[in-house]
Amino acid sequence: MIPLLHDFTDETVLVVGGGPVGARKARTFARESRTVVVSPAFGEREFGDAELVRAAPGPGEVADWVDRLDPALVVAATSDEAVNEAVERAAREAGALVNRADRSGGRDAGSVVVPATVRDDPVVAAVATGGAAPALSKELRRRIESEIDGAGPMADLLAEIRADLKAANVDPTDRRDAVRAVVGSSAVWKALQEGLSKARQEADRIMEATDD
Numbered sequence: 021m022i023p024l025l026h027d028f029t030d031e032t033v034l035v036v037g038g039g040p041v042g043a044r045k046a047r048t049f050a051r052e053s054r055t056v057v058v059s060p061a062f063g064e065r066e067f068g069d070a071e072l073v074r075a076a077p078g079p080g081e082v083a084d085w086v087d088r089l090d091p092a093l094v095v096a097a098t099s100d101e102a103v104n105e106a107v108e109r110a111a112r113e114a115g116a117l118v119n120r121a122d123r124s125g126g127r128d129a130g131s132v133v134v135p136a137t138v139r140d141d142p143v144v145a146a147v148a149t150g151g152a153a154p155a156l157s158k159e160l161r162r163r164i165e166s167e168i169d170g171a172g173p174m175a176d177l178l179a180e181i182r183a184d185l186k187a188a189n190v191d192p193t194d195r196r197d198a199v200r201a202v203v204g205s206s207a208v209w210k211a212l213q214e215g216l217s218k219a220r221q222e223a224d225r226i227m228e229a230t231d232d
């Protein structure tokens with residue numbers, strides 16, 4: 021399986037099933053999409069900004085919900101296999117992506133897996149195990165959390181530098197060398213802790229040195 025990234029901004033995600041797994045998926049997708057959770061019960065769980073709708077569609081009724089909400093992705097997270105099957109069928113018929121939370125192993129096109137995710141926007145890292153060991157994905161996600169910490173501001177700094185170098189018509193090879201020097205500099209990473217402008221000063225110093 022090959023990880024791809026998908027922007028759900030301005031899209032709808034439908035989660036069928038409001039147990040711990042449905043709640044976790046709802047929190048994930050509600051970050052950037054309109055997320056609707058359909059379930060007869062929700063317990064005392066945290067669903068982020070998702071909209072909660074109390075209903076228990078049977079296998080024959082799931083397609084109505086998909087047609088009504090027109091989601092880009094449907095998550096099948098009920099404890100009822102027949103309902104989860106119907107969710108997958110309805111999603112496919114509507115041309116939506118589907119995430120079966122009750123399945124591991126190989127998948128047909130359009131059937132996607134939700135990986136364990138670490139983010140420091142706009143940077144994101146994802147871990148998956150081909151469905152073999154989700155607990156391992158979770159453990160590795162915890163371990164790489166500290167590696168990713170601070171990468172977001174570094175991405176912002178590099179984006180600014182790339183744009184400036186492009187605007188100044190610096191040729192691609194020199195641009196690449198400059199960006200590589202900045203991202204590899206521990207002084208720049210350290211300066212980022214004091215803010216973007218301090219880091220930019222340090223980056224400019226490094227780039228002048230690589231110029232020679």
Ligand SMILES: C[C@@]1(CC(=O)O)C2=NC(=C\c3[nH]c(c(CCC(=O)O)c3CC(=O)O)Cc3[nH]c(c(CC(=O)O)c3CCC(=O)O)/C=C3\N/C(=C\2)[C@@H](CCC(=O)O)[C@]3(C)CC(=O)O)/[C@H]1CCC(=O)O
Nearest residue numbers: 121122123124133134135136148149150151154155157158
């Ligand atoms: C990463 C994460 C993302 C998320 O869900 O947000 C995620 N599972 C997480 C946790 C977790 N899941 C399970 C446990 C219990 C321990 C264990 O079994 O390992 C724990 C750990 C815990 O709860 O501590 C049990 C489980 N999971 C699946 C099944 C069904 C099956 O295997 O048939 C069963 C058995 C149910 C049963 O036995 O009845 C299926 C899937 N779970 C996936 C993702 C996809 C594969 C990802 C990969 O390739 O690794 C996949 C295929 C589909 C999908 O859901 O997209 C999230 C960690 C988030 C984080 O903390 O960062």
Ligand SMILES: NC(=O)c1ccc[n+]([C@@H]2O[C@H](COP(=O)([O-])OP(=O)(O)OC[C@H]3O[C@@H](n4cnc5c(N)ncnc54)[C@H](O)[C@@H]3O)[C@@H](O)[C@H]2O)c1
Nearest residue numbers: 037038039040041042058059061076077097098099121122
């Ligand atoms: N992907 C994962 O990480 C993961 C982890 C554990 C379990 N699972 C699988 O995902 C499924 C859900 O896990 P869980 O722990 O949240 O289960 P759960 O049994 O605690 O919750 C299931 C939820 O589905 C709701 N539901 C039942 N029938 C419904 C219907 N017709 N329409 C809408 N909602 C309905 C229930 O009210 C409940 O809120 C399990 O069956 C298991 O196979 C996946």
